[in-house]
Amino acid sequence: MTDSVAPTSKLPEPGEERRNLPLAPTDEPHQLRADAARNRTLLLDAASRLLSGCGAADLTMESVAAAAGVGKGTVFRRFGDRAGLLIALLDHREKQLQAAFLSGPPPLGPGASAAERLHAFGPAVLRHERDQHALILASRTDPLRNYAVPALHLRINHIAMLLRQANATGDPELLAHTLLGFIDTALVHHLTVERGMPLERLEEAWHHLVTRLGATA
Amino acid sequence: MTDSVAPTSKLPEPGEERRNLPLAPTDEPHQLRADAARNRTLLLDAASRLLSGCGAADLTMESVAAAAGVGKGTVFRRFGDRAGLLIALLDHREKQLQAAFLSGPPPLGPGASAAERLHAFGPAVLRHERDQHALILASRTDPLRNYAVPALHLRINHIAMLLRQANATGDPELLAHTLLGFIDTALVHHLTVERGMPLERLEEAWHHLVTRLGATA
DNA sequence: AGAATAAGTGGACCGTGGTCCGTTTAGGTG
DNA sequence: CACCTAAACGGACCACGGTCCACTTATTCT
Numbered sequence: 001m002t003d004s005v006a007p008t009s010k011l012p013e014p015g016e017e018r019r020n021l022p023l024a025p026t027d028e029p030h031q032l033r034a035d036a037a038r039n040r041t042l043l044l045d046a047a048s049r050l051l052s053g054c055g056a057a058d059l060t061m062e063s064v065a066a067a068a069g070v071g072k073g074t075v076f077r078r079f080g081d082r083a084g085l086l087i088a089l090l091d092h093r094e095k096q097l098q099a100a101f102l103s104g105p106p107p108l109g110p111g112a113s114a115a116e117r118l119h120a121f122g123p124a125v126l127r128h129e130r131d132q133h134a135l136i137l138a139s140r141t142d143p144l145r146n147y148a149v150p151a152l153h154l155r156i157n158h159i160a161m162l163l164r165q166a167n168a169t170g171d172p173e174l175l176a177h178t179l180l181g182f183i184d185t186a187l188v189h190h191l192t193v194e195r196g197m198p199l200e201r202l203e204e205a206w207h208h209l210v211t212r213l214g215a216t217a
Numbered sequence: 218m219t220d221s222v223a224p225t226s227k228l229p230e231p232g233e234e235r236r237n238l239p240l241a242p243t244d245e246p247h248q249l250r251a252d253a254a255r256n257r258t259l260l261l262d263a264a265s266r267l268l269s270g271c272g273a274a275d276l277t278m279e280s281v282a283a284a285a286g287v288g289k290g291t292v293f294r295r296f297g298d299r300a301g302l303l304i305a306l307l308d309h310r311e312k313q314l315q316a317a318f319l320s321g322p323p324p325l326g327p328g329a330s331a332a333e334r335l336h337a338f339g340p341a342v343l344r345h346e347r348d349q350h351a352l353i354l355a356s357r358t359d360p361l362r363n364y365a366v367p368a369l370h371l372r373i374n375h376i377a378m379l380l381r382q383a384n385a386t387g388d389p390e391l392l393a394h395t396l397l398g399f400i401d402t403a404l405v406h407h408l409t410v411e412r413g414m415p416l417e418r419l420e421e422a423w424h425h426l427v428t429r430l431g432a433t434a
Numbered sequence: 435a436g437a438a439t440a441a442g443t444g445g446a447c448c449g450t451g452g453t454c455c456g457t458t459t460a461g462g463t464g
Numbered sequence: 465c466a467c468c469t470a471a472a473c474g475g476a477c478c479a480c481g482g483t484c485c486a487c488t489t490a491t492t493c494t
Contacts, residue, residue: 137360137361140360141358143354143357143360143402143403144354144403144406144407144411146403147403147404147407147411169425169429170422170425170426170429171418171421171422171425174399174408174418174419174422175422177399177404177408178395178398178399178422178426181395181398181399181401181404182391182394182395182398184398185360186360186361186363186364187364187394187398189361190361190364191391191394194361194364201388201391202391204388205387205388205391205392205395208386208387208388209387209395209430212386212387212429212430213426213429213430
């Protein structure tokens with residue numbers, strides 16, 4: 001679980017909502033000092049451990065700090081804020097999914113046609129997110145923050161690329177946003193859990209969408 | 218400026234359903250006691266006034282209570298939490314938009330074809346939300362909360378209805394979610410403000426989407 | 435009218451996220 | 465090795481959202 005994460009971002013206060021962050025491209029690739037790196041994994045481990053014993057909502061920054069044997073200030077210095085910590089936690093698990101659609105076997109990975117890969121993408125994400133929904137939802141404090149998460153960019157670019165390969169009509173980037181919006185954790189959770197909609201219905205709708213939007217003119 | 222807010226409101230909601238969440242504060246129109254109703258408008262007015270003097274992020278519950286001349290507990294009793302207050306504030310302004318697409322003049326309102334109304338809907342919402350984005354984003358603390366807001370249900374049902382009228386293929390409700398997802402405030406703000414995308418590009422993409430998804434089989 | 439009761443009120447109180455700043459330490463340099 | 469600097473640390477501290485509960489008041493009932 002030694003993966004990188006944004007060290008922090010300036011926390012704005014005066015104006016109003018978040019400014020246009022320079023969009024931390026790759027996470028914190030800046031090599032940390034030895035003790036800092038050690039504490040970082042200590043913290044992530046502690047958080048992960050605590051998380052398996054209580055809901056994400058009950059995870060307090062102080063308890064994580066204590067469990068890791070460091071001061072509270074250290075947690076904030078490293079992860080910026082609570083959401084930052086949770087996102088760092090998610091980032092690690094996300095990598096497995098990324099590997100699957102970037103370089104895994106068809107139909108998700110290369111080797112299948114663009115259309116096939118698009119069709120396979122929805123269900124794959126749907127299932128992946130279902131397992132992580134508690135963490136993901138807990139990490140969404142600021143609605144704009146999502147768009148700063150590198151993992152999302154990767155998905156957008158991936159889908160946009162597949163759409164181009166499939167010769168879809170329209171704006172690939174915006175179509176990608178549309179498709180990803182449909183399998184967004186919050187929406188999916190609302191529909192399946194709160195509204196009791198079967199997952200199959202969502203998957204079917206996904207295929208319909210892909211067929212409609214990804215079709216060649 | 219300080220707009221006096223309707224004390225309360227029950228909007229006729231077609232297809233009212235689920236209720237497994239701790240009752241959204243906005244939909245408790247069940248007649249309040251006289252003093253409570255008075256304090257409610259006092260609070261909304263105070264909040265609105267304070268908001269025009271500072272960003273939504275700086276609005277504290279205590280300051281609203283003080284400005285309205287009531288205790289802090291009263292604010293929470295009435296609106297549940299901070300998001301509830303902000304949503305109540307938005308709800309009032311939202312009604313104008315609702316009137317426009319429910320009973321206003323074509324092409325947004327009845328009188329135009331379903332397809333025309335769908336095409337007109339996107340730009341209308343896009344503009345409406347642009348004005349309110351600060352408040353809207355500030356009210357989005359809990360990602361699932363959005364789906365409990367009555368205004369969203371109204372939009373969903375409206376779009377789904379238009380899609381049916383237009384004989385669109387696929388699942389009308391899920392298509393409605395897809396379309397609305399594309400014009401979600403957070404996404405639009407991200408694309409236009411943080412990414413500098415011109416609004417026209419979004420509108421164009423909207424028309425493309427509607428054409429693609431709303432088309433008769 | 436007065437009694438009964440449900441609804442509303444306010445502010446002390448608490449927990450947690452987030453900040454601040456004086457202190458400590460890693461690790462490079464001569 | 466001694467020294468120096470930037471990075472990291474920790475925990476006191478603060479502000480704000482949210483809860484609680486003893487008290488007040490509107491409304492209904494007889």
